[in-house]
Amino acid sequence: MTDWVHEALHRDYAQSLRVDEVLYDSETAHQRLRVFTNGTFGRVLTLDDVVQTTEGDNFIYHEMMTHVPILAHGAARRVLIIGGGDGGMAREVLRHASIDHVTMVEIDAGVVDFSKQYLPMLSQGAFDDPRLRLVIDDGAAFLRTTTDRFDVIVVDSTDPIGPGEVLFTDTFYGHAKRALTKDGILVTQNGVPFMQGDELTNTMRAFKALFGDWGCYLATIPTYAGGPMAFGWGTDGQGRAVPLDTLADRFASAGIETGYYTPEVHKAAFALPFYVRRLMP
Known part of the structure; x- marks a missing residue:
């Protein structure tokens, strides 16, 4: 199957994507980075054959990690993104005219340059927005030393393997909590709980100790295999209790177009199957 990419992230489950055209393929002693086109998903970025993002379904992931906390907060002005070098997360945050400043901390400048060249449809000009401050640094180190405070922090991490592992520790979450404003909201990428349950449990144990309101919400992203993805949620504010009609008013006032997010989906995403x-710890 030379025209297929076989993803084997999970021990007992795998998925495959057809490769129509390879646009970039670089293999080092440490990892293999590829961009190829697929008839359903458009351009696909993989790292060691594990899907990182696609042109076709990235909107689900990026919308649910940004619009949920921003609209739940209701008065967010300053947002921090840890990771997100492809620019998709910044794209969605900056759709909100009410956001004054976004700091994006990406460990590898090459990821940003690469994404601008091969995946420009993800950032859609976000890197040129004057409200965006791009910091090339380790996200954990940045949070450990920053004196800035943020209304929303979005941790757009890879899986807890290699460089991404530090972004799933109790210490990291503690530093993130310190960098939040009084009613600030932290959201995190926590994998597919059906396949990666320990990852979610460990994060929720840390959130339970840190936040008055903690938990997760779900969204189904086709190329993140194995069921719906979980997003960690932590705040000492009242963000989750915001009623549906208030969310609807805020969404209408924002004047943004979405492909997945709606106020109804927002509320329903917190309803968890058994x-x-x-x-949960």
């Missing part, structure tokens, strides 16, 4: 509830 197999996910059982992962």
Whole structure:
């Protein structure tokens, strides 16, 4: 199957994507980075054959990690993105005219340059927005030393393997909590709980100790295999209790167009099936 990419992230489950055309393929002693086109998903970025993002379905992931906390907060002005070098997360945050400043901390400048060249449809000009401050640094180191405070922090991490592992520690979450404003909201990427339950449990254990309101919400992203993805949620504010009609008003006032997010989906995403509830500490 030379015209297919076989992803084997999970021990007992795998998915495959057809490769129509290879646009970039670089293999080092440490990893293999590829961009190829697929008839359904458009341009696909893989790292060691594990899908990182696609042109076709990235909107689900990026919308749910940004619009949920921003609209739940209701008065967010300053946002921090840890990771997100492809620019998709910044794209969605900056759709909100109410956001005054976005700091994006990406460990590898090459990821940003690469994404601008091969995946420009993800950032859609976000890197040129004057409200965006791009910091090339380790996200954990940045949070450990920053004196800035943020209304929303979005941790757009890879899986907890290699460089991404530090972004799943209790210490990291503690530093993130310190960098939040009084009613600030932290959201994190926490994998597919059906396949990666320990990842969610470990994060929720840390959130339970840190936040008055903690938990997760779900969204289904086709190329993140194995079921719906979980996003960690932590705040000492009232963000999750915001009623549907208030969310609808805020969404209408924002004047943004979405492909997945709606106020109704926002509220429903926090309704967890029992197999996910059982992962909570």
